[in-house]
Amino acid sequence: MNAGPNIAAVAKLISEPSRAVILTVLLDGRFHPASSLAYAAGIKPQTASFHLKKMIEANVVRVEKHGRHRYYGLENYEVAEVLESLLSLAPKVEVKSFKQATNDKAIRYARTCYDHLAGQLGVKMTDSLLDHGFLEHRDNTFNLTPEGEKFFRDFEIDLEQVRKKRRTYIHKCLDWSERRHHIAGAVGNALLERLIDLKWIERVPTIRAVKVTTTGKTGLQEVFNIEM
Amino acid sequence: MNAGPNIAAVAKLISEPSRAVILTVLLDGRFHPASSLAYAAGIKPQTASFHLKKMIEANVVRVEKHGRHRYYGLENYEVAEVLESLLSLAPKVEVKSFKQATNDKAIRYARTCYDHLAGQLGVKMTDSLLDHGFLEHRDNTFNLTPEGEKFFRDFEIDLEQVRKKRRTYIHKCLDWSERRHHIAGAVGNALLERLIDLKWIERVPTIRAVKVTTTGKTGLQEVFNIEM
DNA sequence: TCCATATTTCGATGATAATGGAAACATCTA
DNA sequence: TAGATGTTTCCATTATCATCGAAATATGGA
16 A cells, blocks of 8 residues: 555645634744634634644644633644645635735735744845845755854844754745745744834734834835845 | 635645545656556545546646546646655654565655655765755755766766756755755756666655665765765 | 447445534633 | 633534445547
8 A cells, every 4th residue: 555654644634624724823823822713713612622632632733821721823843834835835715805815915925934034025034134145055944154143143133042942043944925935943033023023013913914114114124125 | 714825725635545645656756547546545446536636626636648548647846845745744654564664664765756866865866966066055946066067967967958848947855754955856857867777776666665776886886975 | 330448427325524502621800 | 709711522413525336438449
């Protein structure tokens, strides 16, 4: 018959529409309560709970308890990456409403991918760092040059803190909408958080798009030489 | 509700065990008749036909008619890449038999990924080309250096022919078993075919593993400096 | 033209699993 | 301790879909 890992087992978890919606929401990298995931998927909390349990068992989703609340998120970075890769294959959804079209555009423009920037903004940011010699291509990762480290420090990102995190320091992530790599990993995450701190970008509620603020426009132009 | 492409639609195609087996077989990059795919999946031809139709409609599988035969294969390279990425997430299948364990080992050692080399051999080959300066990293692709072009010509691979093909010239592909990139695209394909022509490697029937021949061992050592 | 082979279509069956109501459970607040 | 909120467990219902027998279709060869 067949040897090798079992694709069906993973795919099955994603194949159900309700589950797919939940996972797509979780791609924003944040943790969400079961009830709001249920609402997003248009199902009852019991049903969401049922699905979440399945996905936890399969190590696709992780839960964190905080008092009477339970927050659900993706298990790890790899899951996010595989989901993103599935998105690149997925048929573009037919646009049913003006709102949906707007959302779609916003998501392609700038979004969070798990815990770092993606979309046009993410790719442009990565390109900018490469152009300035702050970043170099490695095999399936990036390398932060000494100049890059200085730049990050000047940008008030504490690389010592970032390095301490128990996760990949820096990483390449393939963008489904841009078909290009962007910066991910702890460094990518730190960059996203710094931009949010600076209020250069802000999260758009309910979807994983992010918005560039007016201050952000100027800042991105001046510091990264990016026109958004 | 939800914006963006529909993951479930793709995942659903893969989520069914029979379909997963079929797709895994097709990952060898060759085209197979429906009947043999049915046999591999342990289902009747009608059922296989049913599944194949679904997968064709979703642009995951492609069919080529030759007389009264119909040969099925993966639609394109991207599908193969997504399937490989799913494999990286998939739980390792419990080893049920000696044969299965042997197959699994063989597949991790050297296999075809769609139409080029993967596994340890594929990665080592890519590393060797990189080490010799024949290949360079680009963003999500490789670049063949002038020295590399000369090397390929000396190795009797006709790059003019390769360039003419209506497909990506050269490409990076992520290896699920090695977690490393290897060379893909038309050039990767040409390399595979040349190695088969030289009888340095040969396909193992029924599974997508390839075997390094005795001649191959010597050749790989001398030309690529690879110990297998 | 007729038969053999490969594949598909149709239709019925059966297994699987998503769903939500009811109720239990856990945790926080008053 | 009682009530409120969020979540899970149990269970019955229902919808979906993989499966295969039977028959139709397509193609090549005799």
